Amino acid sequence: MKKILTYIFLLTALMYGCKKDNDPILEDPDTRLSAELEKDQALLLSANDGWLATIYPKGGKGFSFYFKFAADGKVTMLSDFNTTTAGTSAESSYRLKALQRPTLIFDGYNYIHLPADPNSAVSGGSSTALGLTSDFEFAFTGQAGDTVKFEGTFNKNYMSMVKLSNAQAQTILAGGLKKMIDDANAAVTGKILFIMLDNKQIPVSLSVAGKSVSIAGQTSSAFAFGLNELTLKNPLKFGSYSFDKVYWEPTDKYFYFLNGNAKVKIEISPAPLPLETTPALHTVLGTRWTSMQINVANLSELSADFLAKYNAANTSLGTLPTNGAPGGRYIEYITLLFNPNGTVTFQIRYRNPASPSSFFNADFIYNMALDANTGIAKFTLAATPAGNASTIRTYVTALTDYFAGANFKIAYIAAGAPSGATVGGFLNQNNPASFFYGVLQQ
Secondary structure: OHHHHHHHHHHHHHHHHHHHHOOOOOOOHHHHHHHHHHHHHHHHHOOOOOEEEEEOOOOOOOEEEEEEEOOOOEEEEEEOOOHHHHHOOEEEEOEEEEOOOEEEEOOOOOHHHHHHOOOHHHHOOOEOOOEOOOOOEEEEEEEEOOEEEEEEOOOOOEEEEEEOOHHHHHHHHOOHHHHHHHHHHHHHOOOEEEEEEOOEEEEEEEEOOOOEEEEOOOEEEEEEEOOOEEEEEEEEEEOOEEEEEEEEEOOOOEEEEEEOOEEEEOEEEOOOOOOOOOOOHHHOEOOOEOEEEEOOOOOOOOOHHHHHHHHHHHHHHOOOEEOOEEOOOEEEEEEEEEOOOOOEEEEEEEEOOOOOOOOEEEEEEEEEEEOOOOOEEEEEEOOOOOOHHHHHHHHOHHHHHHHHOOEEEEEEOOOOOOOOOOEEEEEEOOOOOOEEEEEEEO
């Protein structure tokens, strides 16, 4: 009898336990995800005046986007990608989906897709497959006050999205981002910039096209346009100073940093400022650096005087006859070759449109008299031009006479150039407003 009662007790306990296992202790995962997506949708729609988002793609630059989400799955956008996208709104679709995490997907092509476009002519990226390695699908990662944070699902780029006030939204919708781009171009493009720190002029480079800013060539950051500010990917640190944003003064139209409450104005210099770098550039020509390329299409701050000489030579070269008629030749770029024997080859690479797959090099060789203490050099023609140089010499005298007609201080400088480039400057000592520079190569 005792054994029978024991069996009955165990059987009852087992049945009771099975019944309890079938009861939902935790909510169904699908139900939880559905609730999370509903919450995220409500969050997107909670910004009655829209959001300002910022992303810094792995391929470079930074971009800001105005988003206004609607309950019907439509989103209106503006972007600082260019002046057109900053001034003309576009509508597309979006959706929320439960992947590994709740994810915001921009599934209709819009401005957010431009940095990721595989066509480098669209994205501005160096890769024809990846664009700027940006994202257009973002997983929610957190929220702090009016800021929502995301991570790109493919390239792991971080995006932040800040809720806008009505006044901010109206400024953006009225063309505020476009005005910022236009004002910035007018204020800094083609100009040599500096700030005063500890009573010293410190060079600054701010490229609107490249979406980058640097101090003394030592610290740099990508940026995106905001309202009366440039938002930096990372702080700019120089000595004991640290700047986390670049501000815009809209009345007097200049950029500045803040050191505590004190403005550090970005000012304009008539000529580039040599960087205080050791060893000095003139001491490592021909060893660390064997050449310097001058491609005017990639160098936004070449002096007006040098460009005038360059354009005059280029125009003249186009009149060089072929079979009795002008051949339309043009300069592709110039390379200074720092030769082991101390001479410098001023090499003009040019093309003939009649032979689009071919190019020609014209080598003008100069002796360089260099003052080792000051870094100031004087160039004199070392040999009579031969070959292609002999053929075009009378057409490019504006350039060759300029090179041999002045003393130049050779120094590292900060100036508009392709991202990651080290820049060498030749600063005309006879005319401080005249200079040229190029990308140093090893």
